[in-house]
Amino acid sequence: MKVTFNKRDPVYVQVVRHFKEQIATGHFEPGQEIPSRRELATQLKINPNTAQRAYKEMEEAGLIYTEGNSPSKITKNEKVIDNVREELILEAVNNFVSAIRPIHVPIDEVVGLIKEKYHDDEEG
Amino acid sequence: MKNYLKLVDFELKRFINIYFVLIGLTIISQITGVILKSRDYLERANVAIYENSLSLEQFISQNGKLSIHQLLQTGWFMIPIALSAAALIFYCFLIWYRDWFGKNTFIYRLLMLPTARLNVFLAKATAIFLMVLGLVGIQLILLPIENTIFKSIIPVDLRMDMPLNEIINGAGYGYLQILIPNSFVQFLINYGIGFMMVFILFTSILFERSFRIKGIIFGIVYYFVAVTVFLFPIMAEIYWGFGYLYPSEIFVLEIILGLLITVFSIWLSNYLINQKVTV
Amino acid sequence: MIEVKDLAKNFGRKKVLKGISFTAEKGEITCLMGINGAGKTTIMNAIMNLTSFKSGEILIDGEKLNKHSYEKITFIPDAITMLPQMTIGEALQFMKDFYTSWNEIRAKELLEFFRLKENEKISSLSKGNTAKVNLLLGLALDVDYLLMDEPFSGIDIFSREQIANVFTSHLVEDRGVIITTHEINDIEHLIDKAVLLDDGMVLREFSTEEVRENEGKSVVDVMREVYQR
Incomplete structure (x- = not known):
């Protein structure tokens, strides 16, 4: 696991986001065990307190769950997983739209370009 | 107490190389002095008696019998003692300053030991004290040995024998008496x-x-x-x-x-x- | 918790500390930042009673420092605290002889972690390895608080990485760490709190995550604001 952090967003937020991406793309499967906060801190080279904070946030959001003393696991709740996926897509689209809007491009042209680009990238 | 003893041990070990050099120097220099000066005297006696045909009595009346006191007053004897004394006085400074200077910061370690800092102070003083006593002890052992060497070189007719306490008390300028009081x-x-x-x-x-x-x-x-x-x-x-x-x-x-x-x-x-x- | 309250100190007529106050929590990494001469090292020396100060108070878990505190808090200065003629093994033995909080298992683990050999003489070590031995001497003590003075300065990049890894490992778990640095890059993501110093004063004390969350600023952004005022 390797994450490049930016310096202006809280590190715990970036960790949560990283987990969401992994969940949405299926890299983390439902019910999969996740590293302890200590292991996570070592892997990502972050402060253990930050790892702790990220896990707390994810636990509260239902992204992970803990049963008794066993290691925490990725949620099996499909609705939560779908929400995460949707959230990430929506966020990316929002970012894109707010970037493209000031250029005043007709929507059809944009969609066409997106299709082309998407296709090219997949082939290349 | 245990920490104090460990510190004394540590301080002694830190100086032990130079200390052994001082001891070695003292032993070698003094014994060499005894041998050289005794042989020198014997040589003069031989020249006087066999070449200049002096009688034994005439030689003794001119030169006197050789006593170990005469040997104790030579540089062979006094220089290593003076050197040891100077080294120990110098070490009184060095034992502190060496912990501050140099690339290391050993003084941090000493001051951060979980023990009373007075122990660090007393251990340094004790180390100096033990080293002084050690050198004096070596000198005390060395004197009878040197006396034996002296006796084995100079025939009984030419020498003045004396017990150890007289050797110490009568030595020139009384320097041995200060080191080894009676x-x-x-x-x-x-x-x-x-x-x-x-x-x-x-x-x-x-x-x-x-x-x-x-x-x-x-x-x-x-x-x-x-x-x-x-x-x-x-x-x-x-x-x-x-x-x-x-x-x-x-x-x-x-x-x-x-x-x-x-x-x-x-x-x-x-x-x-x-x-x-x-x- | 380490509490530094109104710490003031003069060197001759020069005021080197002009009323420094800050706290450092157990389980957190607190970073003292400032250019050379800002008083970082002097503050650490004062916390460890390695220098006297004119006024103020320093409490460690509510107590003033005494000889027993050295089993509870330790300091890793920027030069090695052992004699150059010692081997690493002898240095470890020295620690074992004097500290009841010395953790032999952890010491061995650290030797392996840093890839150091016990029979190596301290004087023959590279700068990076000397820094690692120095760090090892502090980390292998089961202390609650660790003070480190410029652990990253003047050493090669691989040693820096290795040392940075210490902070995210169990080696500092649940301990309170105070670290000084004038270079934030190595550890920006690792620290909980930053204390910005200049000319013997605290200019700002802040939680790094809070500043990112509430102000959207990096540690360097805050430093820029504070120092270039």
Whole structure:
């Protein structure tokens, strides 16, 4: 696991986001065990307190769950997983739209370009 | 107590190489001196008797019998002792300053040990004390050995034999008598004064290590005030001849003063090393 | 918790600390930042009673430092605290002899972690390895608080990485760490709190995550604001 952090967003937020991406793309499967906060801190080279904070946030959001003393696991709740996926897509689209809007491009042209680009990238 | 002993052991080990060099130098130089000077004397006797046809009595009346005292007054004997003394005096400074200077910061370690800092101070003083005693002990063992070598080279007719205590007491300038007094009380006095001086010096060094440039002045002033206070009764008697006190009373006064100065120096050092010293 | 309250100190007439106050929590990494001469090292020396100060108070879990505190708090200065003629093994033995909080298992683990050999002489070590031995001497003590003075300065990049890894490992778990640095890059993501110092004063004390969360600023952004005022 390797994450490049930016310096202006809280590190715990970036960790949560990283987990969401992994969940949405299926890299983390439902019910999969996740590293302890200590292991996570070592892997990502972050402060253990930050790892702790990220896990707390994810636990509260239902992204992970803990049963008794066993290691925490990725949620099996499909609705939560779908929400995460949707959230990430929506966020990316929002970012894109707010970037493209000031250029005043007709929507059809944009969609066409997106299709082309998407296709090219997949082939290349 | 355990930490104090460990520190003493550690301090001794740190100086042990130079210390062994000093001991080796003393042994080699003194024994070489005995052999060379004895042979030299014997050579002169041989020349006088066999080549110049002097009788044994004539030679002795001209040159005197050789005693070990004559050997003790040579550089072969005195230089290693002086060198050892100088090295130990120098080491009184080095034992502190070596912990501050250089690429390491060993003084941090010493001051951060989970033990009373006074132990660090006392361990350094004890190490010096043990090294002084060690060298004196070596000298004490060396003297009978040297006497035996002397006897084996010089025939009985040409030499003056004497017991060990006379060898020590009669040595030139009485320097051996200071190192090896012939009474226990004298021993306590000599080494007591020596140790008081070491404690005063250590206190001065700690003044410097606590206040740096200002500390040099404090240290020098402390040293001279302490020594002056100690010598005051004797000086007063010699220069002004007060005559208030009998010699025995001055003696007691000196002992009390010496003890007070020593205790005060240790107390002051304890304060400095705990409250004021700077790495 | 380490509490530094109104710490003031003069070197001769020069005021090197002009009333420094800050706290460092157990389980957190607190970073003292400032250019050379800002008073970082002096503060650490004062916390460890390695230098005297004019006024103020320093409390460690509510207590003033005493000889027993050295089993509870330790300091790793920027130069090695052992004699150059010692081997690493001898240095470790020295620690074992004097500290009841010395953790032999952890010491061995650290030797392996840093890839150091016990029979190596300290004087023959590279700068990076000397820094690692120095760090090891502090980390292998089971202390609650660790003070480190410029652990990253003047050493090669691989040693820096290795040392940075210490902070995210169990080696500092649940301990309170105070670290000084004038270079934030190595550890920006590792620290909980930053204390910005200049000219013997605290200019700002802040939680790094809070500043990112509430102000959207990096540690360097805050430093820029504070120092270039």
